[in-house]
Amino acid sequence: MKIMHTADWHIGKKLNGFDLLEDQRAVFDELKALAEQEHVDAIMLAGDVYDRALPSEEAVTLVDQMLFELNREMGLPLLVISGNHDSGVRLRTGREWFQSTGLYLNTRLEEAFSPVTLGDTQFFLLPFFQPVDARLYFKDETLTNIQKAIEPVVAKMQTLFDPTKRHVLIAHFFVAGSEHSDSETLVNVGGLDAVPVAALAPFDYVALGHLHNKDAVRAEKIQYAGSLLKFSVSEAHQEKGVFILDTDTMARRFVPLAPLHELQTLTGPFANFLHATPGEYDRDAYTAITLTDTAVIPNVMAQLREVFPRVLTLARANGIEGEVVSETTSVKISPMAMLDKFFEQVTGEKLTPEQAEWAKQALAHTKGAE
Amino acid sequence: MKIMHTADWHIGKKLNGFDLLEDQRAVFDELKALAEQEHVDAIMLAGDVYDRALPSEEAVTLVDQMLFELNREMGLPLLVISGNHDSGVRLRTGREWFQSTGLYLNTRLEEAFSPVTLGDTQFFLLPFFQPVDARLYFKDETLTNIQKAIEPVVAKMQTLFDPTKRHVLIAHFFVAGSEHSDSETLVNVGGLDAVPVAALAPFDYVALGHLHNKDAVRAEKIQYAGSLLKFSVSEAHQEKGVFILDTDTMARRFVPLAPLHELQTLTGPFANFLHATPGEYDRDAYTAITLTDTAVIPNVMAQLREVFPRVLTLARANGIEGEVVSETTSVKISPMAMLDKFFEQVTGEKLTPEQAEWAKQALAHTKGAE
Numbered sequence: 165m166k167i168m169h170t171a172d173w174h175i176g177k178k179l180n181g182f183d184l185l186e187d188q189r190a191v192f193d194e195l196k197a198l199a200e201q202e203h204v205d206a207i208m209l210a211g212d213v214y215d216r217a218l219p220s221e222e223a224v225t226l227v228d229q230m231l232f233e234l235n236r237e238m239g240l241p242l243l244v245i246s247g248n249h250d251s252g253v254r255l256r257t258g259r260e261w262f263q264s265t266g267l268y269l270n271t272r273l274e275e276a277f278s279p280v281t282l283g284d285t286q287f288f289l290l291p292f293f294q295p296v297d298a299r300l301y302f303k304d305e306t307l308t309n310i311q312k313a314i315e316p317v318v319a320k321m322q323t324l325f326d327p328t329k330r331h332v333l334i335a336h337f338f339v340a341g342s343e344h345s346d347s348e349t350l351v352n353v354g355g356l357d358a359v360p361v362a363a364l365a366p367f368d369y370v371a372l373g374h375l376h377n378k379d380a381v382r383a384e385k386i387q388y389a390g391s392l393l394k395f396s397v398s399e400a401h402q403e404k405g406v407f408i409l410d411t412d413t414m415a416r417r418f419v420p421l422a423p424l425h426e427l428q429t430l431t432g433p434f435a436n437f438l439h440a441t442p443g444e445y446d447r448d449a450y451t452a453i454t455l456t457d458t459a460v461i462p463n464v465m466a467q468l469r470e471v472f473p474r475v476l477t478l479a480r481a482n483g484i485e486g487e488v489v490s491e492t493t494s495v496k497i498s499p500m501a502m503l504d505k506f507f508e509q510v511t512g513e514k515l516t517p518e519q520a521e522w523a524k525q526a527l528a529h530t531k532g533a534e
Numbered sequence: 535m536k537i538m539h540t541a542d543w544h545i546g547k548k549l550n551g552f553d554l555l556e557d558q559r560a561v562f563d564e565l566k567a568l569a570e571q572e573h574v575d576a577i578m579l580a581g582d583v584y585d586r587a588l589p590s591e592e593a594v595t596l597v598d599q600m601l602f603e604l605n606r607e608m609g610l611p612l613l614v615i616s617g618n619h620d621s622g623v624r625l626r627t628g629r630e631w632f633q634s635t636g637l638y639l640n641t642r643l644e645e646a647f648s649p650v651t652l653g654d655t656q657f658f659l660l661p662f663f664q665p666v667d668a669r670l671y672f673k674d675e676t677l678t679n680i681q682k683a684i685e686p687v688v689a690k691m692q693t694l695f696d697p698t699k700r701h702v703l704i705a706h707f708f709v710a711g712s713e714h715s716d717s718e719t720l721v722n723v724g725g726l727d728a729v730p731v732a733a734l735a736p737f738d739y740v741a742l743g744h745l746h747n748k749d750a751v752r753a754e755k756i757q758y759a760g761s762l763l764k765f766s767v768s769e770a771h772q773e774k775g776v777f778i779l780d781t782d783t784m785a786r787r788f789v790p791l792a793p794l795h796e797l798q799t800l801t802g803p804f805a806n807f808l809h810a811t812p813g814e815y816d817r818d819a820y821t822a823i824t825l826t827d828t829a830v831i832p833n834v835m836a837q838l839r840e841v842f843p844r845v846l847t848l849a850r851a852n853g854i855e856g857e858v859v860s861e862t863t864s865v866k867i868s869p870m871a872m873l874d875k876f877f878e879q880v881t882g883e884k885l886t887p888e889q890a891e892w893a894k895q896a897l898a899h900t901k902g903a904e
Contacts, residue, residue, distance in 0.1 A: 218588070221623040232630050253591040258628020260602050261635060 165283045168199055169407040169416070171210035171336070171373025171389035174249065175230075176223030178215075179395065179427075179450060180476045185222055190424035191392045192230055195406060198419060199240065202408055206266075206282055207240055210373030210389060211247025211292055211336030213255060231267060241266035241282055245291040247336040247373055252291060273297045277320055285330040285411045288321050288367075292336040292374075310337060314359045322366050330411050333364065336373040339381050339388075361386060368414050377402050378418065387416060394427035397452040397476060425449055425474060431481065433457050434464065437471055445472070452477045499527050535653045538569055539777040539786070541580035541706070541743025541759035544619065545600075546593030548585075549765065549797075549820060550846045555592060560794035561762045562600055565776060568789060569610065572778055576636075576652055577610055580743030580759060581617025581662055581706030583625060601637060611636035611652055615661040617706040617743055622661060643667045647690055655700040655781045658691050658737075662706040662744075680707060684729045692736050700781050703734065706743040709751050709758075731756060738784050747772050748788065757786060764797035767822040767847060795819055795844060801851065803827050804834065807841055815842070822847045869897055 173192075177184050199207065213227055234240050244267070246252045252271030259269050268280045270289040279286045298313035299305055307313040314337075325331055340358040361383050364370045370386040376399055378390030389407055394400060405420035426449035430437065434457050437445070451472045455461070457480070468475050503523055507515050515523065543562075547554050569577065583597055604610050614637070616622040622641030629639050638650045640659040649656045668683035669675055677683040684707075695701055710728040731753050734740045740756040746769055748760030759777055764770060775790040796819035800807065804827050807815070821842045825834070827850070838845050873893055877885050885893065 221621060224627060225623055228627055228630075236630055251591060253594055257594060257598055258631055260598075260606055261628055261631035261637070264634055265631060267631070 165205040165285065165411045166202055167285075167332075167409045167411060168195075168202070168204045168207040169210070169371045169387065169389045169409055170195065170207065170392065171371075172212045172247070172376055172391040173209070173227075174212055174215040174391065174393075174395060175227050176215045176219045177395060182450065182474060182476075184393065185226060187393055187424045189226060191404075191421050194421045195392065196233060196238070198406065198421070199234070199238065202419075204240070204408065207234060207242050208287070208332075208334050208371045209242060209244040210334050210371050211245045212249040212373055213244065213247070214250050216249065217251035217254070219254070231262075235262075235265055235267045239266075241280075242268065243280060243287050243289055243334055244269045245289050245334055245336055245373075246271040248292045250292070273301050273317075276317065277324060279321070279324055281326070281329065283411065285332055286324075286326055288324075288331070288333045290317065290333060290335040310357050310359055311340075311363075314363050318363055318366060325366075330368045330414065331366065332369045332371060332409075332411075333367045334371045335359075338374055339364070339370075339372065339383075339386060369409055369416070371407075371409070378405075378407075385414070392421060393423055394450075397427070397429060400427050400429050400452070427476075428452070430454070431456060434461055434468075438467060440471060447472055448474065450474045450476050452479075454479045454481050456481045458482050500524060503527070535575040535655065535781045536572055537655075537702075537779045537781060538565075538572075538574045538577040539580070539741045539757065539759045539779055540565065540577065540762065541741075542582045542617070542746055542761035543579070543597075544582055544585040544761065544763075544765060545597050546585045546589045547765060552820065552844060552846075554763065555596060557763055557794045559596060561774075561791050564791045565762065566603060566608070568776065568791070569604070569608065572789075574610070574778065577604060577612050578657070578702075578704050578741045579612065579614040580704050580741050581615045582619040582743055583614065583617070584620050586619065587621035587624070589624070601632075605632075605635055605637045609636075611650075612638065613650060613657050613659055613704055614639045615659050615704055615706055615743075616641040618662045620662070643671050643687075646687065647694060649691070649694055651696070651699065653781065655702055656694075656696055658694075658701070658703045660687065660703060660705040680727050680729055681710075681733075684733045688733055688736060695736075700738045700784065701736065702739045702741060702779075702781075703737045704741045705729075708744055709734070709740075709742065709753075709756060739779055739786070741777075741779070748775075748777075755784070762791060763793055764820075767797070767799060770797050770799045770822070797846075798822070799824070801826060804831055804838075808837060810841060817842055818844065820844045820846050822849075824849045824851050826851045828852055870894060873897070 173188065175188055214223060231242065235242050246255050250271070256269060256271045262269055268289060270276060270291045272291065273293045276288055276290040279288050281287070295307055295309050295313045298307045298317065302316045304316065307316070321333070338358045340360045361381070364386055368385060372381070372386065372388045375388050376391040376395055378388050380388050387407055390402065390404055391399070392404055394402065394404060403418070403420050404423070405418055407416045407418055409416045426446050428446060428449045429452045430445065431454040434455050437453065449472070451474060453468060453472070453475060455478070465475065465478055468478065500523065504515055504520070543558065545558055584593060601612065605612050616625050620641070626639060626641045632639055638659060640646060640661045642661065643663045646658055646660040649658050651657070665677055665679050665683045668677045668687065672686045674686065677686070691703070708728045710730045731751070734756055738755060742756065742758045745758050746761040746765055748758050750758050757777055760772065760774055761769070762774055764772065764774060773788070773790050774793070775788055777786045777788055779786045796816050798816060798819045799822045800815065801824040804825050807823065819842070821844060823838060823842070823845060825831070825848070835845065835848055838848065870893065874885055874890070
């Protein structure tokens with residue numbers, strides 16, 4: 165069988181204020197065309213279908229339409245799990261009806277132990293879950309992090325293995341050794357909240373979602389699909405697309421998909437951009453610009469937007485007095501550090517120890533909703 | 535056939551801060567038991583499934599479960615439309631899969647022209663719609679209100695009538711002649727935004743939702759189901775339940791359903807309530823209390839809550855200086871008048887003409903979301 169592996173659609177995501185719905189619809193059309201052309205037998209979607217737990221009506225309409233086209237119009241079995249960005253409860257609306265046409269959608273840990281068999285392969289659909297879900301399910305208080313929690317999960321799946329079949333895991337978490345980019349949140353990425361590669365050894369293929377860089381983990385049988393689009397300036401040089409898995413050989417190959425609008429980073433003097441000849445730059449791209457000028461440039465953003473209507477960020481290679489140096493911060497810092505910095509920028513004061521403690525607790529509390 | 539007619543579930547509604555989910559689950563269980571006992575052939579749900587366009591995860595979970603139990607577990611065909619409280623977009627998630635098991639759910643005007651035939655009857659499922667939807671659909675700019683818009687809707691349905699069948703309309707709007715209660719918004723109720731009884735004459739039965747009083751309209755073939763629960767003090771004396779329609783005779787009968795907690799209004803001196811003997815009052819009921827005392831009573835609400843934990847409102851038959859006269863306003867005034875009054879209470883000043891105009895426009899703008 166030929167199985168497509170995709171993940172991290174993040175439908176409804178905005179990129180520095182730009183609505184990506186049109187881009188998301190366009191790349192989906194490419195994915196669909198590829199599925200037809202390759203005659204794939206099923207599609208695995210490894211979580212983060214939506215960008216937010218509470219998606220807009222436009223995002224809901226688009227996802228509903230996408231699932232309809234793949235599953236009902238094209239008749240493709242879909243193997244879908246919820247990611248950390250999804251509300252499992254909202255995503256699973258209609259789940260009990262979906263299965264009748266081969267749309268398999270898991271959002272609860274316990275559902276991962278009812279594998280779906282298609283042809284020569286058993287698929288285990290493990291949605292994003294928290295250690296507390298495993299503690300409750302296995303009645304084991306020692307499962308305090310994902311590294312520990314994954315062990316009984318995989319062990320239980322192994323008891324369900326049909327030895328005559330291939331065994332594929334679809335999951336949404338951080339696997340140890342992965343690199344990450346800006347558009348994932350740093351909270352809980354790394355350390356004890358990562359799943360070690362070794363824990364996934366029993367599977368013939370692990371179809372992952374969560375990290376947006378398809379090359380985030382280099383392992384023989386473990387693959388991140390990566391996101392369909394570049395969701396951050398730090399992803400500018402990543403190739404985006406989907407994988408096609410052959411269950412006969414368990415070999416996979418990457419197929420790139422071209423975006424409606426590219427995402428690029430440009431560095432140079434202001435004059436170069438302003439007086440660019442047609443065709444010199446991709447003017448339609450989402451563009452992060454770094455100016456090398458040292459002089460103050462009046463109304464710089466408005467002038468740049470004349471050339472690049474999708475300017476994402478504007479930075480200076482050399483800081484200039486009296487001018488906004490960067491319109492958007494895109495450096496890798498933790499949410500707490502970011503809050504700290506933001507508070508100081510806005511109030512001119514540091515967080516008091518009490519405020520910092522309160523913020524820390526609030527962040528910890530919202531972690532699950534990220 | 536025996537068809538159950540219900541409406542206005544308003545799942546997720548809070549009553550003066552009290553969460554009604556448990557009450558809603560309980561009355562649904564009664565509805566289910568009745569459907570089994572009566573061997574009904576299908577259920578019509580005439581809109582306002584949810585109380586809010588953006589329901590909570592708890593409300594989503596409950597509705598999903600209810601539809602699952604009726605349609606998948608009991609195998610009952612369901613005929614559902616969206617009401618003015620529902621987000622059609624969110625409610626219709628999964629719609630394309632629902633139909634395979636006889637769950638018919640319409641949220642768009644154009645869908646009303648694909649009738650559902652069950653046995654001897656054609657059902658026309660007309661969701662709540664705005665005049666603008668009809669203007670776009672019929673390409674007719676003169677359809678400026680519901681009274682005008684309903685005419686081409688009914689005319690088009692008549693062209694689809696199978697003369698060998700009964701014709702039932704399921705709809706969610708205000709029919710002229712109806713009375714209304716507090717828990718519907720007054721905006722757009724009455725006048726040109728009402729559908730005249732005569733416009734519905736072609737149907738053998740009109741299964742309505744919108745008004746919570748089942749007796750709101752007295753017409754031979756037109757019936758409001760009423761809400762399943764009392765959602766307002768003004769509904770305290772209404773009987774709640776469902777209708778059972780017999781499509782052989784087109785006769786209908788009302789079957790009352792008992793709530794988990796009653797809703798009652800009590801009037802009398804404070805001492806009577808405080809020193810009530812066990813069993814003298816229904817202490818579990820949602821209770822609106824009017825005290826006839828003239829003296830100031832310290833800490834009156836806290837004392838009453840000891841006896842009636844579900845006090846909704848507290849009013850005085852005679853206004854007392856230095857005491858809150860009513861904790862909740864429940865008089866019939868328009869949203870604009872209410873805003874005007876609220877502004878004056880809070881600021882001590884009247885709205886300026888500019889403020890009033892701004893508020894008027896804002897209210898007009900949100901009308902559709904009510």
